Amino acid sequence: MIAFIVNPVAGGGRAYRKIPEIRRIMKKKLIDYKIFITKYAGEGKILARKAALSGFKVVAAVGGDGTVLEVVNGIKGTQAVLGIIPVGTGNDFARFFHIPKKLEKAIDVLIMGNIKIIDGAVINDILTFGNITSTGIASETAAMAVRFKKFLSGIWVYLSALLNVLFKYKPYSVKIKMDDKELNREITIFAAGVLSYYGGGLKLLPGADPNDGYLDVMIVDKISKIKLLVLLPLVLFGTHTKLKIVEVYRAKKVEIEADREVPVTVDGEILYIKNLEIKVEKDAIKLCTL
Numbered sequence: 001m002i003a004f005i006v007n008p009v010a011g012g013g014r015a016y017r018k019i020p021e022i023r024r025i026m027k028k029k030l031i032d033y034k035i036f037i038t039k040y041a042g043e044g045k046i047l048a049r050k051a052a053l054s055g056f057k058v059v060a061a062v063g064g065d066g067t068v069l070e071v072v073n074g075i076k077g078t079q080a081v082l083g084i085i086p087v088g089t090g091n092d093f094a095r096f097f098h099i100p101k102k103l104e105k106a107i108d109v110l111i112m113g114n115i116k117i118i119d120g121a122v123i124n125d126i127l128t129f130g131n132i133t134s135t136g137i138a139s140e141t142a143a144m145a146v147r148f149k150k151f152l153s154g155i156w157v158y159l160s161a162l163l164n165v166l167f168k169y170k171p172y173s174v175k176i177k178m179d180d181k182e183l184n185r186e187i188t189i190f191a192a193g194v195l196s197y198y199g200g201g202l203k204l205l206p207g208a209d210p211n212d213g214y215l216d217v218m219i220v221d222k223i224s225k226i227k228l229l230v231l232l233p234l235v236l237f238g239t240h241t242k243l244k245i246v247e248v249y250r251a252k253k254v255e256i257e258a259d260r261e262v263p264v265t266v267d268g269e270i271l272y273i274k275n276l277e278i279k280v281e282k283d284a285i286k287l288c289t290l
């Protein structure tokens with residue numbers, strides 16, 4: 001039995017428009033299913049939990065990374081397996097696992113694919129995420145991208161937003177604690193996570209491994225705008241980590257203390273937080289994958 005949690009606004013309405021095709025494909029495959037459509041942001045978590053507790057073996061997020069985040073938190077601690085129909089804008093979680101964009105192929109992964117157990121991470125003991133948490137210029141960009149999503153799509157949303165914030169950005173002072181190490185930095189970019197992609201295909205954490213029991217952490221301290229302009233294109237290919245100005249660490253727990261509330265993105269969702277604690281959660285997510 002498969003539950004589809006559809007976020008009707010994901011991908012600029014693409015998720016909603018896919019519903020008739022989902023029904024047609026599922027009818028053909030003779031598999032029990034039910035479609036739940038969210039009515040407001042956050043309802044995906046509630047619907048996913050209800051579905052998991054009422055016996056649906058697979059609970060599929062039909063949307064982008066925000067929808068996946070809601071389903072991950074909804075099915076946490078249940079027997080249900082996370083499925084993804086990647087019809088959002090960025091789809092960075094699905095990209096890491098090569099989950100097909102073609103609807104029928106993505107549904108086949110739910111029905112016949114493997115179940116992979118992967119690490120997640122928890123923020124301030126409240127929210128579990130499966131991809132990347134970031135602050136600094138990347139989260140300022142995400143905040144700006146919300147506006148750009150109305151008229152652009154895919155990687156262009158984030159690239160245009162980035163150009164917009166690039167010249168206005170002022171690094172903020174933070175204390176960073178990673179396991180036993182302590183650092184003081186003026187953050188240009190900070191990212192910690194278990195997967196690699198951010199912002200619709202940027203390879204922000206190229207070395208991330210969702211089975212190693214660690215968070216990958218990437219820090220760029222205060223740098224000139226010229227250096228930033230050199231660094232950013234490299235993020236597309238994940239080769240930025242070879243630069244000296246990019247610090248890379250691995251840790252089980254990372255704490256950040258900023259001097260004020262700063263925007264933090266968690267799998268694409270934006271929160272405003274002063275103190276951030278991120279802990280890896282070994283084997284937290286069961287995922288239908290290829």
Ligand SMILES: Nc1ncnc2c1ncn2[C@@H]1O[C@H](COP(=O)(O)OP(=O)(O)OP(=O)(O)O)[C@@H](O)[C@H]1O
Pocket residue numbers: 007008009010011012038039040041042043044063064065066067068070087088089090091092267268269
């Ligand atoms: N019914 C709804 N009405 C308004 N917002 C919703 C509704 N259901 C879910 N949301 C919110 O929509 C937001 C965007 O969803 P999602 O991230 O899945 O799509 P996207 O932004 O197109 O894709 P991506 O994050 O991969 O770029 C999420 O914050 C989610 O909480």
